Amino acid sequence: MFRELSTDTVYAYPNAALLGNTACLRALSDSRADTGWGGSTAVYVHVPFCASLCQFCGFAKSTDLRREVLNRFVDQICAEIDLTAAQLHFTGRRISALYFGGGTASVLTPAMIERILTKLTDTFRFEADAEMTFEGECRSLSRRGYLEEVRNFGFRRVSFGVQTMDETFREILNLKPSVADLGLLRGRAEALFDEVCIDFIYGWPGLGRGHLAADIRALLDVIAPTSIELFRFEKLEASPKFLQCLYETGLRDLDTATLLAQYADAQKCFVEAGLPQVSYSKFSRDGHSLNYDESYSAHFYGFDNANVLGFGRGAQSFVDGRMWSFGLQEHEHAQLLQQGVLPIGIFATYRRDEREAVSWPRRGHIGADVVARYRDPEYPARLQALLRAGYIMRNEDAYQLTERGWLWVPNLLHYLMPRTQRRHFRRDELQGLIEGRHEASSDPAALMPLVRMRGQYKAVYV
Numbered sequence: 001m002f003r004e005l006s007t008d009t010v011y012a013y014p015n016a017a018l019l020g021n022t023a024c025l026r027a028l029s030d031s032r033a034d035t036g037w038g039g040s041t042a043v044y045v046h047v048p049f050c051a052s053l054c055q056f057c058g059f060a061k062s063t064d065l066r067r068e069v070l071n072r073f074v075d076q077i078c079a080e081i082d083l084t085a086a087q088l089h090f091t092g093r094r095i096s097a098l099y100f101g102g103g104t105a106s107v108l109t110p111a112m113i114e115r116i117l118t119k120l121t122d123t124f125r126f127e128a129d130a131e132m133t134f135e136g137e138c139r140s141l142s143r144r145g146y147l148e149e150v151r152n153f154g155f156r157r158v159s160f161g162v163q164t165m166d167e168t169f170r171e172i173l174n175l176k177p178s179v180a181d182l183g184l185l186r187g188r189a190e191a192l193f194d195e196v197c198i199d200f201i202y203g204w205p206g207l208g209r210g211h212l213a214a215d216i217r218a219l220l221d222v223i224a225p226t227s228i229e230l231f232r233f234e235k236l237e238a239s240p241k242f243l244q245c246l247y248e249t250g251l252r253d254l255d256t257a258t259l260l261a262q263y264a265d266a267q268k269c270f271v272e273a274g275l276p277q278v279s280y281s282k283f284s285r286d287g288h289s290l291n292y293d294e295s296y297s298a299h300f301y302g303f304d305n306a307n308v309l310g311f312g313r314g315a316q317s318f319v320d321g322r323m324w325s326f327g328l329q330e331h332e333h334a335q336l337l338q339q340g341v342l343p344i345g346i347f348a349t350y351r352r353d354e355r356e357a358v359s360w361p362r363r364g365h366i367g368a369d370v371v372a373r374y375r376d377p378e379y380p381a382r383l384q385a386l387l388r389a390g391y392i393m394r395n396e397d398a399y400q401l402t403e404r405g406w407l408w409v410p411n412l413l414h415y416l417m418p419r420t421q422r423r424h425f426r427r428d429e430l431q432g433l434i435e436g437r438h439e440a441s442s443d444p445a446a447l448m449p450l451v452r453m454r455g456q457y458k459a460v461y462v
């Protein structure tokens with residue numbers, strides 16, 4: 001059924017076209033919340049700053065870490081929280097999970113983190129056992145006393161990137177921390193937090209299965225992680241200049257067969273090393289993953305009707321059938337906040353159960369009752385086709401992925417979307433441009449149309 005692995009990862013569903021602030025705000029206030037779902041709500045704080053830029057990363061971020069810039073950012077987050085609570089009527093909403101991510105949340109000082117936490121707890125009602133996650137970067141997390149401060153704020157889960165252990169590739173990717181420092185940080189964090197998760201990437205251009213096997217061996221030996229988030233290298237997210245360097249060096253993208261084999265190899269290695277698979281991308285030693293299925297992925301991918309309220313430029317919110325994003329340009333975002341207006345740049349509505357009906361392959365299973373409630377007329381036929389082709393199977397009260405299905409999760413997400421949404425997720429044109437350019441020219445200036453075009457897509461894809 002699927003021949004090529006989708007080059008595009010669906011990070012969050014649904015998506016929508018840019019509407020602009022006024023149209024978004026009008027649409028948001030005109031729309032009716034689909035309430036009474038009983039799903040929990042998380043808060044996500046997006047900190048779009050990094051000390052240095054990793055070449056593969058497409059997240060919105062800046063390297064301007066001056067104290068006044070970061071303080072202004074914290075002021076803006078507090079204003080967003082106030083305006084969202086007041087204008088969208090969320091004051092006092094019950095919150096069951098909190099995530100600080102980015103970018104790099106660890107560029108913030110403890111005093112800045114405390115200001116945001118105080119604003120959040122003054123505005124919303126946090127459950128006593130709310131899961132709190134802090135995503136950072138090795139060098140800033142390793143500052144003296146920093147991890148302890150983060151733990152004292154109540155964060156119980158911490159995560160940071162390793163990506164690859166290969167020193168040459170680390171240099172090419174501009175990954176600054178040494179492998180030894182990453183191992184030390186993992187050990188120190190493990191003593192303080194209930195879960196310490198590291199990010200790891202496979203599918204680097206030109207690096208085959210043998211290379212990945214060696215990379216994973218080094219990861220397990222030196223870092224010995226207890227939780228791993230496994231991602232595939234996404235060339236549509238990488239910097240065009242970096243791609244050009246790779247291609248000029250003669251490295252080429254891996255084909256679908258190699259990518260599928262690498263995912264299966266990684267799956268096998270992690271499971272054999274005592275890290276069972278928790279979801280499409282997560283592997284975790286027993287007892288070392290918080291209620292990930294019920295919490296982190298539930299909120300971001302919409303399982304069990306969970307909601308997420310996002311703050312920070314680029315953050316998305318999915319609450320009670322309405323999705324919006326603070327996706328405007330930086331100056332416009334700041335200006336609107338000063339005027340007391342929510343800087344919303346993207347808006348969409350979705351129906352009850354739709355997010356979960358599309359995203360469930362990430363978790364690997366979905367209740368038959370959820371499927372029965374979902375009302376897209378084309379959906380049952382799609383599930384039947386997947387059953388016939390052996391990607392999924394059905395037991396008494398659930399559908400679940402087969403071994404084959406786990407390999408094709410990116411394609412399954414696209415396949416299960418309603419037609420009207422699929423067009424927002426197609427970037428074939430962009431892909432063609434990347435491939436065409438590196439053949440046609442070695443002049444970085446020739447890549448500018450791509451950079452601009454990617455900028456537009458990023459606005460939709462934040």
Ligand code: SF4
Nearest residue numbers: 050053054057102103
């Ligand atoms: S991978 Fe993390 S640290 Fe690196 S640029 Fe992206 S957000 Fe920043």
